Amino acid sequence: MGLGYRNFFSAPVPIGGVFPAYLPTIPSLRSIPNRQISFSAYQRRFRSRLERLHSVMQGFCHPLRGKGYLSQGNRGPTHRGRMEYAYDFSTPIGTPVYAMRSGRVIGIQEQYADVGGTKIQAQKANFVWLEHTHGIGSAYTHLQRNFGKKISIRRNDWVKAGQLIGYSGNSGWSSAPHLHVEVHRIANQSFGQTLPFSISSGCGSEKPT
């Protein structure tokens, strides 16, 4: 992508820029009559709010290239606390998953079975974890067992926005096959607080080079 590690990672987004005091909460899908809606319909509904996000938090790529239905939005039943700005997309096991922004692979877990489960299975979720600019990362969770063998993705690989990085599954704390995505601060080598973000049909401000 033509950027070295040192240049690529710029200063963290100021928290006030991401969470301006006037940014309203994006409501839970419980306030939407039909819980299974497309992500684009969801974004249209809350467009005026999403447009107020910091520019760094806009223009992500759709992780399923438009497939799937939004089954849980921000501040839904299990998207609380650290995960409050996550999204869940219901989609069959084996759906291709794409990087929402260019970045570096900093974590892969793929050994767990696609059997779903309750909260006690939370640590048995397969995932890809990417690091982007501005101190933020993205995670793609509940992936299919051994997804990495199909695409040979490895830790420390660089991926472009929109690049295939895995396949959806039903591992971990999951009541049905779906993809959980989030954008978060990277804090002490771990998943930090999630941040609100929006997805653009043009697939991102960081175009693949």
Ligand SMILES: [Zn+2]
């Ligand atoms: Zn989720």
